[in-house]
Amino acid sequence: MQKSAIITLQQALKLNANYVDGVLNTQTLAACTQWLQSNGAADTGVNWQSWPPQRQAVLCLQLCCQQAGVNPGVADGWWGPQTAFAAEQLAALQQGSQVANWRDSFSTPANPHLWPLDRETELRAFYGEPGSGLIKIKLPYPLRLAWDTNTTVLSTQCHQKVAASLQKVLEQVLQYYGFDAVQQLRLDLYGGGFNLRAKRGGSSLSTHSWGIAFDFDPEHNQLKWDSSKASFARAEYDYWWQCWENEGWVSLGRGRNYDWMHVQAARL
Known part of the structure; x- marks a missing residue:
């Protein structure tokens, strides 16, 4: 996860300013776990508790994006282009900017060759x-x-x-x-x-x-x-x-x- 995205996550978790540093520190990881337990992470249908802390943090950011009305794609704890773009949108919202969703009507292209996911x-x-x-x-x-x-x-x-x-x-x-x-x-x-x-x-x-x-x-x-x-x-x-x-x-x-x-x- 990029440093800027970690700062966005830390701000979404409302951490003390001393801990908003772009590092997945102990306080941030603990806050992620607490947030996931309190904000319906169970509804994702995955056993996120067994995941490494870094993946839990990505999941937390994805769900924070969803809660703010920003689409991060599948909430799966994996960092990728869609999550990165959603993090930028959330950061803009935190700064008071209004970010329009991009091409809500855009349909996913066909996949005749069964190209895999970008993971x-x-x-x-x-x-x-x-x-x-x-x-x-x-x-x-x-x-x-x-x-x-x-x-x-x-x-x-x-x-x-x-x-x-x-x-x-x-x-x-x-x-x-x-x-x-x-x-x-x-x-x-x-x-x-x-x-x-x-x-x-x-x-x-x-x-x-x-x-x-x-x-x-x-x-x-x-x-x-x-x-x-x-x-x-x-x-x-x-x-x-x-x-x-x-x-x-x-x-x-x-x-x-x-x-x-x-x-x-x-x-x-």
């Missing part, structure tokens, strides 16, 4: 160990490196289980837009694929570690930008997202309204 246990079970199962595929159109637009690549690495799907998406994009429009819309600006690393601001592995996540045009779709700033939120990109979502790929932008550059073959 390490599920990802390992489905894709294997991080960095395994990688193959090189030829791209339907050249991609310019976002950090060096004078360099183009004609192939990339990805996990073998997503290779055919990835190629299908990009082929459909090229057929629909044509290469000139692909360049004009910056759909050929490649921000990266396989990268064995932790999630930004977290300790768990990024989906990039399995070669199942890709970033596009990061300069115009920055991590914390919402739909008011991100170019990929505009109407001309609707078909781009339709191609991905028909194959079950998930956009953090479309689903959570941040990190619009990112798409992954893992469910939120």
